[in-house]
Amino acid sequence: MPFLPEEEQRRLIAACFARSDLTLEQLWMRYFALGGSLSLLELDAYLNGLVPLPRVDRDMLAHAVNERLDEVTGPARAPYSHSVQDAKPLHGPLKALVDLLEGAHRAPPERLPAVVAEAGRALDLTIDVYLADYDQCRLVPLRPGAAELDIETSVGGDVYRRAGTLTRDGTLWTVLLDGVERLGVLEIVPAGDADPDDPALREQCRWLAALLGHLVTITTQYGDGLDRRRRHRRRGSPAELLWQSLPPLTGATESVVVGVSVQPAHDLCGTVFDYALSEERAQLAMFDAGVRTRGANTAVVTALAAYRAARHGGASLGEQFAAVGAELEGRPDTPAVSGVLAELDLNTGVLRLLGAGDAAPLVVRRGEALPVTGPAAPRFAAAGEAAVTELRLESGDLLALCSRGVAETTDGGGEPFGRPRITGHLGRDAGELPPEIARRLTRAVLAHGGGAFRQDAGVLVARWVPR
Incomplete structure (x- = not known):
């Protein structure tokens, strides 16, 4: 795996640090929390090009800067010693799972549908998420404008009741689970001539549904966006x-x-x-x-x-x-x-x-x-x-x-x-x-x-x- 030249990495880390609004002491605290062992003085000397650092410390420092940039500015990031593109999958099931995890990191609950849509594109799928309301009567869509589904009479409701998977008219439906708890269903439409009955595709969708179920539960614990969709009236x-x-x-x-x-x-x-x-x-x-x-x-x-x-x-x-x-x-x-x-x-x-x-x-x-x-x-x-x-x-x-x-x-x-x-x-x-x-x-x-x-x-x- 090719490695970024040390001086080039130092220059880019220093430039990103300058945009992070962190003080040197705050950066050192973040670096230390990741397991770094260098002193504040050594860190200052490295950023000013006076001393070299081992690759593992350079990458911990880059990660500390990137965590801050994720909070305040967005995608421009300090580089690691090796190319991330060499490690990150570009397509397929693993990319979908990586997209789902990365997109959900620090995302508010309301952003989850967009994150799911991005993960679906890695599998050439269009994915809609439906969550069961608290009355357990209807499946509520997260996509604006989509219609609710009746649990007793709809295809999605049948999948929810049986906690299973089925295909109907070129669409794959699968239950959305957090562990064993039913949260709702996914409506999945493959692109082109893909077969929704393909066992490999169904298995990939099962992975996606399992991970997404965990993310729904986790994000609901720190935000009201998804929880509010499941309520049809105010709870006393x-x-x-x-x-x-x-x-x-x-x-x-x-x-x-x-x-x-x-x-x-x-x-x-x-x-x-x-x-x-x-x-x-x-x-x-x-x-x-x-x-x-x-x-x-x-x-x-x-x-x-x-x-x-x-x-x-x-x-x-x-x-x-x-x-x-x-x-x-x-x-x-x-x-x-x-x-x-x-x-x-x-x-x-x-x-x-x-x-x-x-x-x-x-x-x-x-x-x-x-x-x-x-x-x-x-x-x-x-x-x-x-x-x-x-x-x-x-x-x-x-x-x-x-x-x-x-x-x-x-x-x-x-x-x-x-x-x-x-x-x-x-x-x-x-x-x-x-x-x-x-x-x-x-x-x-x-x-x-x-x-x-x-x-x-x-x-x-x-x-x-x-x-």
């Missing part, structure tokens, strides 16, 4: 508090998949969930205040925090239950909280459950609901030892934790949705992915309630598939 402050407390709606390991749906997304008030997955076990929880009052969100967040603190400290299932009870008993003015704590041994399938109040878990095996019998405490309590219900799951079994609002939502005639309908939907959709099972059940509750949620509807579904 209680709902904002609850959403900030929740883990992702999907989590998975080789042995278990967890999917959750909680609605109404913009007005969530008194239902939260949690899970923790490891090699050995899955720990699951749902807390429900059963009412939509000012104190409901405080009550369930308090229960959630107590549960997490106990779990993080290595407490047993019974100790977690008692920790939640102790915290809630210290707040007598908050609404009563019901809930379920579950612990699944991923090696043996042994499931241990503790319930409080009206919460009742369900197990579905080969499309049929199994009775989960065992005493439930009237409330979370710090004193006494709660009775643990224990059963053994079989491979492929579903465990469902539902908030009270799922069964208690009534139609226009006052008939509640009820547990028979819950078990019917779980059995009918048992072959789908857990997040899709949960989404469909909350959508059915919404339809039963006449298009409005009068109570929170929370559904957590876990499927155990031993390795």
Whole structure:
């Protein structure tokens, strides 16, 4: 690989430093943070052409200057000792991934569609990004002027529901994932005579979708541009508090998949969930205040925090239950909280459950609901030892934790949705992915309630598939 002459590199670095608005001390601090070991005096002498530097130090210094130029001026950069063009791919899948990474570096969320379009051009593709709204009803395009897609009826919606890939009329559709969580879909149109069914192309698009999914999640954490597109109305402050407390709606390991749906997304008030997955076990929880009052969100967040603190400290299932009870008993003015704590041994399938109040878990095996019998405490309590219900799951079994609002939502005639309908939907959709099972059940509750949620509807579904 050819190297740039040392004096030429020094001259260009010094010129770029002069445009960077950095003091010599600030430049030295950046260079030092990258691992440089030279003194401030030695750095000054090098920039003025008085002493040479080893190539690795020259490149660290160039990088320190370039980081500053990226912040203030744009593309003109200090050169490295070797030609970047010799190292950077000019076309194909690797160039697309490099373009995506470089374009997303320091980019605000709103710039992501343009970054994706540039990466697509490296693969001779036109790419449109659609993100699922928080109601999980529609796929919202990031390209201005494009139409939204209905999740239930559109091709893109079918890809989202199945978390898969398909081609239709020369267009490739693939699900957009952050790990295992569905974020939306990509609509990909190959240029010219390229075949969207080409296995190599589909694999390249899968790489692109996986990386883009991570970038969507990361950029959403420090900007509102993408998050705002997924909201169809303003989220109330209680709902904002609850959403900030929740883990992702999907989590998975080789042995278990967890999917959750909680609605109404913009007005969530008194239902939260949690899970923790490891090699050995899955720990699951749902807390429900059963009412939509000012104190409901405080009550369930308090229960959630107590549960997490106990779990993080290595407490047993019974100790977690008692920790939640102790915290809630210290707040007598908050609404009563019901809930379920579950612990699944991923090696043996042994499931241990503790319930409080009206919460009742369900197990579905080969499309049929199994009775989960065992005493439930009237409330979370710090004193006494709660009775643990224990059963053994079989491979492929579903465990469902539902908030009270799922069964208690009534139609226009006052008939509640009820547990028979819950078990019917779980059995009918048992072959789908857990997040899709949960989404469909909350959508059915919404339809039963006449298009409005009068109570929170929370559904957590876990499927155990031993390795």
